[in-house]
Amino acid sequence: MSSPELVLQVLRHELRAAGVTYKVLAERIGMSESSMKRMFAQKDMALSRLAAICKAAGIALEDVLRQAADVTPHSDNLTLAQEKSLMSDPKLLLVAICCLGHWTLEQIVETYNLSESECILQLVALDRLELIELRPHNRYRLNVSNAFHWRPDGPVQQYFREHIVSDFFNGRFDGHGETVLCVPARLSVASAQEVVQKIHQLVAEMAQSHQDDRRLPAAARDGFTLLLGFRSWEFSALTVLRRQETTEHVPNITKPARGKDTN
DSSP: OOHHHHHHHHHHHHHHHHTOOHHHHHHHHTOOHHHHHHHHHTTOOOHHHHHHHHHHHTOOHHHHHHHHHHOOOOBSSOOHHHHHHHHTOHHHHHHHHHHHTTOOHHHHHHHSSOOHHHHHHHHHHHHHTTSEEEEGGGEEEESBOTTOOOOTTSHHHHHIIIIIHHHHHTSOOOSTTOOOOOOOOOOOHHHHHHHHHHHHHHHHHHHHHHHHGGGSOGGGOOOOOOOOOOOSOOOHHHHTTSOOOOOSOOOOTTSOOTTSOOO
16 A cells, blocks of 8 residues: 555544544535545545645644554564563563553553553563564554464463463453353355454454543543454364264155065
């Protein structure tokens, strides 16, 4: 995807977040709605027009350009050595998980028993591990893609299996905004891949909600965790109840056997 396309992609997202439609935007700039749609569809736009649209929508142009610069291809996972380094220090793993959730330094310190200086040291360590790129004012950019996942047989995934999954599912899931679902289905490979794409989209939307809700006071926010697993699987207690297929011939008892007297 080219840089102009990335800028327009970010701009569309910001317009939706601000609740500004093409029709409203066109009215504010003095254009027709069809002309506005056509301009976005061309996937290119003069800087002066981009600035005018951002001003009309109440969006900071520098924020749009910065976000577009951050949308670059990255790795989908870490190396084994990187994961082992994370597992060597619980605080480092904590800050890494927060970074993957797009938490700011302020949010981490506000939530966990870490001083600002301790958190900064962990961010520096994550920068050295190349999980993030540390920037001025203790901001950072992730060096992994939106499709990031832990190594299937790596130390972090193993730790999750042994400790986190059981701890997570010990809850009742009956609080406000909580739910637990187990949805079995027989799908084609193509349909399964489509579900995975939608899961990634949901994760991206959750990360955006996390950023949007930063404007709210701490008392109005709570910690929520989305734990998703999607794979070809059947509970072993159900597998043993499956009908056993056989290649043996089973005679049809509704019809008489050939060659025998039926009288």
